[in-house]
Amino acid sequence: MVYESLMEVIRGRRSVRRYKKESVQMEKLALLVEAARWAPSAGNSQPWEFLLINDESMVSALKVVSPGWLREAPALIVMCINKKKETDWSYIDLGAAMQNILLCAPFLGLACCPIGSFVVQTVTELLELPPHLEPVLFITVGYPDEKPPATTRLSLEELIFKRVGK
Amino acid sequence: MREKTAEDYLFEIVCFLIASAERCMGPEREYGACRLVQALYMLSFLPDCLPELKENRLLMKVRAYVDGDPQNFWREPQLKKFLGKLSTELAKEIRERKLLKS
Numbered sequence: 001m002v003y004e005s006l007m008e009v010i011r012g013r014r015s016v017r018r019y020k021k022e023s024v025q026m027e028k029l030a031l032l033v034e035a036a037r038w039a040p041s042a043g044n045s046q047p048w049e050f051l052l053i054n055d056e057s058m059v060s061a062l063k064v065v066s067p068g069w070l071r072e073a074p075a076l077i078v079m080c081i082n083k084k085k086e087t088d089w090s091y092i093d094l095g096a097a098m099q100n101i102l103l104c105a106p107f108l109g110l111a112c113c114p115i116g117s118f119v120v121q122t123v124t125e126l127l128e129l130p131p132h133l134e135p136v137l138f139i140t141v142g143y144p145d146e147k148p149p150a151t152t153r154l155s156l157e158e159l160i161f162k163r164v165g166k
Numbered sequence: 167m168r169e170k171t172a173e174d175y176l177f178e179i180v181c182f183l184i185a186s187a188e189r190c191m192g193p194e195r196e197y198g199a200c201r202l203v204q205a206l207y208m209l210s211f212l213p214d215c216l217p218e219l220k221e222n223r224l225l226m227k228v229r230a231y232v233d234g235d236p237q238n239f240w241r242e243p244q245l246k247k248f249l250g251k252l253s254t255e256l257a258k259e260i261r262e263r264k265l266l267k268s
Contacts, residue, residue, distance in 0.1 A: 015237070017236055017237070018236070064177075064178050064181035064182060064185070065181055065184075065185040066185065067182055067185050067186040067189055067194070067197075067201050067204065068194075070204070070232075070236060071236070116193075117189055117194060117197075118185070118189075119184075119185045119188050119189065122185070148237055151237075
């Protein structure tokens with residue numbers, strides 16, 4: 001595997017908020033979760049469960065209780081923590097699973113935007129989630145209708161506090 | 167899906183405001199101004215459902231501002247600058263509507 005090929009995907013990732021109206025097939029959403037499935041987790045706890053939603057009315061219902069979600073999206077993945085498998089590192093694990101989804105999306109012609117802003121109680125109620133599932137992240141999914149420019153990043157020198165060794 | 171009615175649209179705004187208030191009491195404490203601007207943005211679409219309502223100049227400015235940079239409209243330096251400008255416009259609007267008795 002060539003380092004630069006992977007870096008191209010990583011650097012090219014964008015949070016896309018404007019999607020085409022075209023719906024996203026359930027199979028494609030499942031392919032994204034297949035990428036998430038292979039993320040690392042503390043002690044292989046796999047503390048995550050996912051809801052795949054491409055039903056227009058449910059997507060709209062969830063959007064109205066998510067203030068950070070600005071534009072329409074045809075589909076949504078709801079990432080939940082499974083409380084029965086939760087460890088101190090579960091949020092980190094979910095972050096890794098999310099990144100797998102985001103990086104996989106362009107290979108299916110899709111784009112995504114993670115959103116953490118929503119009212120947990122209302123979402124739990126609307127999706128009829130059992131008590132052991134806590135929704136922690138929305139990922140909107142759709143066919144991109146914009147190409148946002150890259151946002152700035154700190155330089156390596158700003159990020160690396162210390163190099164120890166040669 | 168059926169066309170959105172004014173009633174539907176108002177309900178969306180109500181949901182948005184409730185959800186925003188709930189979030190602003192918790193992890194989104196700092197988002198207050200941003201959420202208010204988003205609510206103004208939503209209000210700017212109300213005349214689409216209520217033809218008897220005239221387009222509001224201030225709301226249209228908010229819409230243009232948010233649409234102009236949807237990724238960054240909420241960032242503080244530019245939002246603060248925009249709100250400053252809008253507040254000046256507001257004074258003009260108040261005068262034009264003769265709300266000031268002078």
